[in-house]
Amino acid sequence: MSIRKTVFLCVFVVGLAPPLVRGQAAAEFRDRHRDAQGWPAEAIRASHGMVATDEELGSEAGVAILKRGGNAVDAAVAVAFALAVVEPAAGNIGGGGFMLIRLADGKTTFLDYREVAPAKATRDMYITKDGQLDKEASVIGYRSIAVPGTVAGLTLALKSYGSMKLADVMAPAIGLAENGFPISKRLAHEFEEERGGLERFTVSRHIFLNDGKMFQPGDTLRQPELAATLKRIAKNGATSFYRGEIAHVLVDDVSRLGGLITLDDLAKYQPKVREVLRAKYESNGHAWEVLTSPPPSSGGVAIIEALNMLESVPLKGWDDVQSVHIVAEVMRRVFADRAAYLADPDYSSVPVAGLTDPCYAKEIFTTVDPQHASSSKVIKAGNPHTCGLAASNATAAQNLVSLGEGPHTTHFSVVDGVGNAVASTYTLNDSYGSHATCSAGFLLNDEMDDFTTQPGVPNALFGLVQSEANAIAPGHRPLSSMTPTILLRDGQLSFVTGSPGGPTIISATLLSILNWMRLGMEPQAAINAPRFHHQWLPDRVLLETAFPSSLESALNARGHATHRIGNLGLVNAIAIDPVTGDRLGAADPRDDGAAVGY
Ligand code: GLY
Numbered sequence: 001m002s003i004r005k006t007v008f009l010c011v012f013v014v015g016l017a018p019p020l021v022r023g024q025a026a027a028e029f030r031d032r033h034r035d036a037q038g039w040p041a042e043a044i045r046a047s048h049g050m051v052a053t054d055e056e057l058g059s060e061a062g063v064a065i066l067k068r069g070g071n072a073v074d075a076a077v078a079v080a081f082a083l084a085v086v087e088p089a090a091g092n093i094g095g096g097g098f099m100l101i102r103l104a105d106g107k108t109t110f111l112d113y114r115e116v117a118p119a120k121a122t123r124d125m126y127i128t129k130d131g132q133l134d135k136e137a138s139v140i141g142y143r144s145i146a147v148p149g150t151v152a153g154l155t156l157a158l159k160s161y162g163s164m165k166l167a168d169v170m171a172p173a174i175g176l177a178e179n180g181f182p183i184s185k186r187l188a189h190e191f192e193e194e195r196g197g198l199e200r201f202t203v204s205r206h207i208f209l210n211d212g213k214m215f216q217p218g219d220t221l222r223q224p225e226l227a228a229t230l231k232r233i234a235k236n237g238a239t240s241f242y243r244g245e246i247a248h249v250l251v252d253d254v255s256r257l258g259g260l261i262t263l264d265d266l267a268k269y270q271p272k273v274r275e276v277l278r279a280k281y282e283s284n285g286h287a288w289e290v291l292t293s294p295p296p297s298s299g300g301v302a303i304i305e306a307l308n309m310l311e312s313v314p315l316k317g318w319d320d321v322q323s324v325h326i327v328a329e330v331m332r333r334v335f336a337d338r339a340a341y342l343a344d345p346d347y348s349s350v351p352v353a354g355l356t357d358p359c360y361a362k363e364i365f366t367t368v369d370p371q372h373a374s375s376s377k378v379i380k381a382g383n384p385h386t387c388g389l390a391a392s393n394a395t396a397a398q399n400l401v402s403l404g405e406g407p408h409t410t411h412f413s414v415v416d417g418v419g420n421a422v423a424s425t426y427t428l429n430d431s432y433g434s435h436a437t438c439s440a441g442f443l444l445n446d447e448m449d450d451f452t453t454q455p456g457v458p459n460a461l462f463g464l465v466q467s468e469a470n471a472i473a474p475g476h477r478p479l480s481s482m483t484p485t486i487l488l489r490d491g492q493l494s495f496v497t498g499s500p501g502g503p504t505i506i507s508a509t510l511l512s513i514l515n516w517m518r519l520g521m522e523p524q525a526a527i528n529a530p531r532f533h534h535q536w537l538p539d540r541v542l543l544e545t546a547f548p549s550s551l552e553s554a555l556n557a558r559g560h561a562t563h564r565i566g567n568l569g570l571v572n573a574i575a576i577d578p579v580t581g582d583r584l585g586a587a588d589p590r591d592d593g594a595a596v597g598y
Pocket of ligand 1: 480
């Protein structure tokens, strides 16, 4: 179905709400309303549209499209192309992702433009002759690249649900690539941090390291090769990327430098339209519906399973050790199930209905000790096929194998003036993906590392485990944690959320939902609140540094191993004020996220 015309018919009662914040004023508003650690203390409020991304320039690109009369999907596509220019660590056209769309008329869809393994890929392609995992090959360089899906996904989104021409929504991205943009302190620092990987590839070294001279904050980053590629896509659509000139450049580079992708792989790439996962809850006197990501995302299943387990558990907040303990125990069990059951649904039978059944959650929750930490040696995946018969929490953990997921990905949320909403997460996997940049000016993913690279060996980045079903095979999509999610309250759009962060995507997104739906936090507070994460293995709770040591000691006293980590996730969310209908943009201050509305 298509929403070719968007009519802005917004009559909102502003009442006693804070003043509206329009366009550029958003930054000033943020500066005036900061908490003790310099983070925005409240969400940006606007009456028409809102875009929340990791980068102010990306958010502005989306708002420019909304102001021109584009709908949320037009704006989302503009944002995704713009982030491919201004957020090279994760924004991309050489990677893949997911887009969850909910239209104002209630229709929903999920676009899966996850990368796929090339036809020449094999199960043991990263195992050396002496049986060892080649730890580098799946994360850096040409052999780590899976067939990119982003351009196919974005053009499908626009064609199916947008109202504007591709060239128009791509104009902001093309301008940013051609004219350049000022390099922020953070971006200059990132180039420095990634120098070791980027300088191994001539094109990456040229574009991002200024041919080794390195950029300083305030310098302008111009990307003429990327601008030319974006112009080709704007003119000729996805065909230019998958069959035309760009495809030839990509395949020339890849085959010259040892990668596997062929012209045939590109020509065969297809994004998928999937059914949205849904679950209903009662909380604080309201009926909530969670719309979330189906496999090959593992996140939607995990979040519904977790919310099911937590439904009748009182939660007080994250300064309460009992609340943190229970949620950590729930995460432990959800990740054990993720490890055993989640994979590409086109090639494996994933027991989605069983795992998301409230009856199953009840069974699993009986294994949680309210006072003491369980051991992940004892807690294994459950048996979602026997719900109602007998709890079986010690089976189905055979054949667990490693999972590699990168720390960098990016999530953005968009709501337009009539209430169409988009939650989208897309990725190159690691920060800067494979670190190899195609001569056509864009970075290429290292998504092959999201497959099981070697059975039985914990993943180098996150030590995650999962099932044999996620083994490398031609045409398969690697399992993902990306979880774009939308919440409805009493049938109305209420919260648009998601996060990057490999497996911590699931915890960060879950916590944002709990903060909004269960704890009733103000939206920015819901994003700023400290985060924690448990992924079953390794058996420890990751705690952001903001947690007081007293809480850590209390968790230790209950038997939890703990480990401190700087930041978990980067959630860029939009809430809807239930009284005024205003859009409340809450970007994540952990990485200079910016919500811009009008
Ligand atoms: N590469 C991160 C994810 O898909 O979960």
